[in-house]
Amino acid sequence: MLNWDSSKKCEIHNTNFLFMPDGEETGESYCPICWRDAETKKLSESFSRQILDADRAKKHNTLVKKSIIQDNTIKFATFDKFQPTNAEEKRNKEHAMNLARRYCDGDVFNTWIQSAETGVGKSHLAMSIIKSVNQFGNQETSCLFIDVARVMELIKGSFNNDESIYTEEYFTTLCGEVDLLVLDDLGAETGDIYSNKRASEYTSNVLRSIFNARQDKSTIVTTNLSGKRLTGYVDDKGTNHAGMYDKKMISRAMVNIESIVFKESVDKRPSKVGF
Numbered sequence: 001m002l003n004w005d006s007s008k009k010c011e012i013h014n015t016n017f018l019f020m021p022d023g024e025e026t027g028e029s030y031c032p033i034c035w036r037d038a039e040t041k042k043l044s045e046s047f048s049r050q051i052l053d054a055d056r057a058k059k060h061n062t063l064v065k066k067s068i069i070q071d072n073t074i075k076f077a078t079f080d081k082f083q084p085t086n087a088e089e090k091r092n093k094e095h096a097m098n099l100a101r102r103y104c105d106g107d108v109f110n111t112w113i114q115s116a117e118t119g120v121g122k123s124h125l126a127m128s129i130i131k132s133v134n135q136f137g138n139q140e141t142s143c144l145f146i147d148v149a150r151v152m153e154l155i156k157g158s159f160n161n162d163e164s165i166y167t168e169e170y171f172t173t174l175c176g177e178v179d180l181l182v183l184d185d186l187g188a189e190t191g192d193i194y195s196n197k198r199a200s201e202y203t204s205n206v207l208r209s210i211f212n213a214r215q216d217k218s219t220i221v222t223t224n225l226s227g228k229r230l231t232g233y234v235d236d237k238g239t240n241h242a243g244m245y246d247k248k249m250i251s252r253a254m255v256n257i258e259s260i261v262f263k264e265s266v267d268k269r270p271s272k273v274g275f
């Protein structure tokens with residue numbers, strides 16, 4: 001049974017205080033309305049903190065939970081594991097580490113990592129950058145690494161599978177909203193990159209919606225395609241060769257860029273053929 005302390009009154013609520021349990025002996029009493037308000041505030045602060053923490057954790061976990069990575073060795077790639085074997089690789093590693101620092105500081109720009117040769121470490125460096133941003137950057141930063149060809153396959157697979165979550169809408173929304181995105185191996189989704197094939201209209205459209213949504217965000221692209229193949233070019237005879245993707249998409253993707261190019265490096269993949 002609680003008893004009123006008629007010797008004290010709350011000025012705000014114009015009500016007498018209540019004694020704490022056993023408060024009649026010690027004289028400890030409180031305004032019940034002030035007390036309730038303080039408890040409500042504490043509770044709502046703790047809720048907001050929990051929501052904020054959950055939101056941060058969700059963003060932080062995007063990289064691990066939502067990335068689409070085909071090559072398992074790339075999942076474990078870090079700067080530490082990137083061992084330069086020549087001056088170009090050493091330079092490229094340092095450049096990549098620098099860019100990672102800038103992304104951590106909140107700088108917004110696009111990075112293109114290019115080589116004609118396969119297996120030189122483009123995906124490895126892209127993964128190293130995004131991992132270090134996810135680990136050392138602002139806790140509010142969400143990161144995602146996707147293999148472009150695999151994503152296009154997943155989207156196509158969802159056309160006649162109602163159960164699949166991997167719809168075009170799913171990927172364009174996800175890729176549009178993350179703060180830092182790696183589009184790995186752009187061009188591979190079109191099949192033979194050495195042919196003159198253009199990207200299918202469909203692929204071009206998906207990529208265009210992604211780049212449209214990312215105009216104020218950072219994107220890292222790795223590719224074997226040359227600048228010429230990406231943007232199109234006019235040859236010696238004056239013939240116009242269309243680029244792989246539509247111009248608008250490429251111009252969005254090519255604005256405000258840093259580039260890392262491998263020209264002298266060789267394939268690091270252990271050969272699987274034994275002859």
Ligand SMILES: Nc1ncnc2c1ncn2[C@@H]1O[C@H](COP(=O)(O)OP(=O)(O)OP(=O)(O)O)[C@@H](O)[C@H]1O
Pocket residue numbers: 071073074077081082083084085089115117118119120121122123124125185222223224268269
């Ligand atoms: N300098 C390096 N030190 C250690 N491992 C490396 C290095 N460069 C590449 N690798 C490893 O070699 C393999 C091939 O590298 P990676 O996948 O990054 O090449 P890539 O340039 O993306 O090739 P592709 O054009 O086929 O996509 C990966 O397992 C990667 O971890």
Ligand SMILES: [Mg+2]
Pocket residue numbers: 122123124184185222
């Ligand atoms: Mg690669």
Ligand SMILES: [Zn+2]
Pocket residue numbers: 010011012013014031032033034035
């Ligand atoms: Zn009060």
